[in-house]
Amino acid sequence: MKRRVFLTLLVSDEEKAILERLAEETGGGGMSAYVRRMIRQEAMRLGLVPARTATAPEAEAVTA
Numbered sequence: 001m002k003r004r005v006f007l008t009l010l011v012s013d014e015e016k017a018i019l020e021r022l023a024e025e026t027g028g029g030g031m032s033a034y035v036r037r038m039i040r041q042e043a044m045r046l047g048l049v050p051a052r053t054a055t056a057p058e059a060e061a062v063t064a
Contacts, residue, residue: 009035 023034043049
């Protein structure tokens with residue numbers, strides 16, 4: 001099992017509401033799942049990590 005650590009984000013009420021809505025409209029899973037998807041997607045886009053197959057759950061597109 002992968003070790004997980006906590007990350008705290010300081011956001012405004014408006015940013016939190018936007019994040020909640022983005023998480024809901026992109027398949028649910030909550031805000032943490034959405035942020036993790038955004039991190040993985042951006043890392044792949046920048047070439048920091050290898051791109052995964054389109055069928056992998058981690059490769060889901062994050063649409064805003």
